[in-house]
Structures are given as C-alpha cells and as structure tokens.
Amino acid sequence: MPETGSFTLFRVFGIRVQMHWTLVLLALLITWSLYAGWFPRVLDEAPPSLLLALGIAGAIGLFASILLHELAHAMVARRFAMSVERITLFLFGGIAHMEDEPPSPKAEFLMAIAGPLMSLFLAFLAVGALAVGGAAQAPAWALALVAYLASINLTVAVFNMLPGFPLDGGRVLRSVIWAAKKDIVLATRVSSLIGQVFGVALIVFGLVAVFATGSLGGFWTVLIGGIVVRFARQSYVALLVKQALRGATVKNFMDPDPVVLTPDATVASLMRAPTRLSEQLVYPVARDDRSLVGLIDLRKTKGVPPPEWERHAVREFAEPLPEGMRIGPDADAERALRKMNAAGSTELIVVEDDRLLGVLSIHSLIRQVQLFLAGPRRALPA
Ligand SMILES: [Zn+2]
Structure with missing residues (x-):
C-alpha cells in the first residue's frame, strides 16, 4: 500500500x-x-x-x-x-x-x-x-x-x-x-x-x-x-x-466477555448497557450463539429521543462489521494498534469464522505500555 x-x-x-x-x-x-x-x-x-x-x-x-x-x-x-x-x-x-x-x-x-x-x-x-x-x-x-x-x-x-x-x-x-x-x-x-x-x-x-x-x-x-x-x-x-507489545497477540488483551447486543434488543437496553469503559462507542451485535451480525455505533442512535428508546430495535441501526475494525485472535497486538489508528477507533472486534470472540480496547494496550515503562525492562539479547 x-x-x-x-x-x-x-x-x-x-x-x-x-x-x-x-x-x-x-x-x-x-x-x-x-x-x-x-x-x-x-x-x-x-x-x-x-x-x-x-x-x-x-x-x-x-x-x-x-x-x-x-x-x-x-x-x-x-x-x-x-x-x-x-x-x-x-x-x-x-x-x-x-x-x-x-x-x-x-x-x-x-x-x-x-x-x-x-x-x-x-x-x-x-x-x-x-x-x-x-x-x-x-x-x-x-x-x-x-x-x-x-x-x-x-x-x-x-x-x-x-x-x-x-x-x-x-x-x-x-x-x-x-x-x-x-x-x-x-x-x-x-x-x-x-x-x-x-x-x-x-x-x-x-x-x-x-x-x-x-x-x-x-x-x-x-x-x-x-x-x-x-x-x-x-x-x-x-x-x-x-x-x-512484543510477542503479545490480540487474545492476550481482548475482553472475552464483552457487552454484546442481540439484534432484537431495544435501543433502551443499548443506552443502559453496562459500560466497562465510559468512552466505548461501538458494541458488537451477535445472536445468542455468538454468531456475529455486525456492529452498533452509539453515534448512529443518538438521534433517537429517550421516550422512543423502547420502540426501536438494535437491528435498525446495526451495520456490517467493516474490515478495518475486524481482527483475529492470533494477530499481533502491535498490528492491532496500527489497525485502530488507521480506523480511527478505540476498539476492534475480535472475530474468528464469523463468531464473536471478544472486544479489544486501546486502553488495555496502553496499560501494557505503561506497565512496560514502570517495570524493570527485560534486556533484549544483544
Ligand atoms: Zn541513510
């Protein structure tokens, strides 16, 4: 490229x-x-x-x-x-x-x-x-x-x-x-x-x-x-x-049990979804067996006024997962970070064979860099 x-x-x-x-x-x-x-x-x-x-x-x-x-x-x-x-x-x-x-x-x-x-x-x-x-x-x-x-x-x-x-x-x-x-x-x-x-x-x-x-x-x-x-x-x-991030892969840092919405869930349940991270703006949409449907972005539902939250389903706003936000569990953590950068997103959706495995957040990668800076560094072989 x-x-x-x-x-x-x-x-x-x-x-x-x-x-x-x-x-x-x-x-x-x-x-x-x-x-x-x-x-x-x-x-x-x-x-x-x-x-x-x-x-x-x-x-x-x-x-x-x-x-x-x-x-x-x-x-x-x-x-x-x-x-x-x-x-x-x-x-x-x-x-x-x-x-x-x-x-x-x-x-x-x-x-x-x-x-x-x-x-x-x-x-x-x-x-x-x-x-x-x-x-x-x-x-x-x-x-x-x-x-x-x-x-x-x-x-x-x-x-x-x-x-x-x-x-x-x-x-x-x-x-x-x-x-x-x-x-x-x-x-x-x-x-x-x-x-x-x-x-x-x-x-x-x-x-x-x-x-x-x-x-x-x-x-x-x-x-x-x-x-x-x-x-x-x-x-x-x-x-x-x-x-x-040397030697680390996506599955080392992803949240394997993220907040997932089903297509039939209401926008109300999306808005009240427990957030582990207050900055999270996108959520995976998947069926109960974790087969991936797509992605819902809070920026797409923000036009729905609170009184109507109960009347709209997540599927109305869900979109297919863009290639730039999809990553496999065995990909390099550093490559994932580059991908986030390119997509302008703080999360990537971890998928294997169209099954949702988890969500990778930039915060877990940043924390790893902070730990690396704080702790005694492993000296590389000369
Ligand atoms: Zn030169």
Whole structure:
C-alpha cells in the first residue's frame, strides 16, 4: 500500500521505489538552481540549452545518488533477514521502510553505516573521474557535472552521519549504546534525545541565518530541523510501543466477555448497557450463539429521543462489521494498534469464522505500555 502522497516509480531487486510528490517540486527547484546558479558560476560561456541539460542531469544524478544510498541500507538489512518492501524518496533524502527493528546491535550498525559508506564511495568515484577527466582534458561541462555529483554525495554522507536518531549517525550511536548497555530502549531514548537537540539546533541556526542575512535559504534548514525533531520523537515512541507489545497477540488483551447486543434488543437496553469503559462507542451485535451480525455505533442512535428508546430495535441501526475494525485472535497486538489508528477507533472486534470472540480496547494496550515503562525492562539479547 503506497503511503499518502507517494507514487511508485519502479522496482529494483524486488523493492518498490516510491517518490513523494514534494520531490517533484524539489526536482524542479534543484534543476532551476543548478541551471541558474551552480553551472553558470563554473561555466561562464555555456549556452542556456547546455546549462538546462546539465541542470536536469544534475537533479537526476542527485536522486540516483540518494537511491543508491538507500539501496545500500536495504541490501544490508536483507542480509540480516529484515524485509525491505519499499524505499520512499523524500524531500531531504530517502527512507528504506523496514517492518522490524534490527535483530542485534551489529546488524543495526552495519545497516546504518552502509548508506553513508555508499555515498562516500560515490564521492570518491566522482573525484577519481574528475582527476582522470582533468588529465585527459575532458570538456569543462562534463567536469562541472562530475564535480557537482562529488560534492552532493559528500554532503549526503556527512549530513546523514550526524549523530541524532533517526539519521544514520544516530542509528550508529544507538547500536553502540545498545551493545554496551544491552538495552535498546535506553539506547533509543539517548540517541533520539540527541536527534531532537540537533533538530532544534538546525531550526535555531536556520532562523538566525534568515534574520542575519535576509536570505530565505535558512528556511530550508528550519524545515529539515523540524522534520528531524518529529522523526526523532516518533521513532522513540514507536519503539516503546513495539517493545511493550512484543510477542503479545490480540487474545492476550481482548475482553472475552464483552457487552454484546442481540439484534432484537431495544435501543433502551443499548443506552443502559453496562459500560466497562465510559468512552466505548461501538458494541458488537451477535445472536445468542455468538454468531456475529455486525456492529452498533452509539453515534448512529443518538438521534433517537429517550421516550422512543423502547420502540426501536438494535437491528435498525446495526451495520456490517467493516474490515478495518475486524481482527483475529492470533494477530499481533502491535498490528492491532496500527489497525485502530488507521480506523480511527478505540476498539476492534475480535472475530474468528464469523463468531464473536471478544472486544479489544486501546486502553488495555496502553496499560501494557505503561506497565512496560514502570517495570524493570527485560534486556533484549544483544
Ligand atoms: Zn541513510
């Protein structure tokens, strides 16, 4: 499933390469700035058509460089049996999507370092080509293009090695703390904090640049800083939840004896139904043998005035259970949480072969995360 705002470009080694729409704007911006800024500075007598061709080639070269950087991460991830289904090229780089956390500090270290090493390698290749091309008196425009590729690959390598999670450098740092302390949660907390500090520093630096020089280029830095802060926080929270729910399935947390309404029950009995959770808005509708009929949502019955509650049956308002709110008893608890998120619901109905098994509430999952944070954490095997 492509994420919002992204579309698929092509597949390579079975990995789907996606592009976020913001990248189309960025590609135009980069082409233009190369055409109007970078190349005219180094090639003063080039005709505009050549400058434009170089601008386009430079932008393509930049994205190819980022893609190779991400593919390097993906290949090492595969080597450690982590599946990489897709790579998204983004505003300021790429993301190789990995479903799982790395299995060991060593796996994470190698996976994280692979991208910057690839970028460094590409920069060295470009510098080598520059030396050979210069000695062989290659045309100035070709040398200018190669020089540009050398500089951007070096930039990508250096920027990504800054030690804030989730940048590559932050992942390297996390793997080192993880190996030393045998605690991935602690390691993630420290490296994500450094990532946030670093992101805030970028924002401040960008704002100072805007006000001090009056140039708008600083806003770029502010934007990247904001993204770094957000990602650093999100990835820490996501990891906590993942760790807290590790190995747990839906049936560990579901209420196997939930409030169930029969199709013939009145709206009055729905309104007076005992609630274990005052926030609960949906109830399963099932027959006495627990074969599922569907779902009733209190928001659908709220238009019925209290004097008429006795006159209406639940079946009038029941609707079939949407796929997004149905889950099996053996599904991962973490997957259930993602499903709730996607459905915008605090409950999922647990069903097997159209028989109602229970209701899973977000509160029981949240409680598990709280217990995980409070108790002594199981250290993961290093
Ligand atoms: Zn990277």
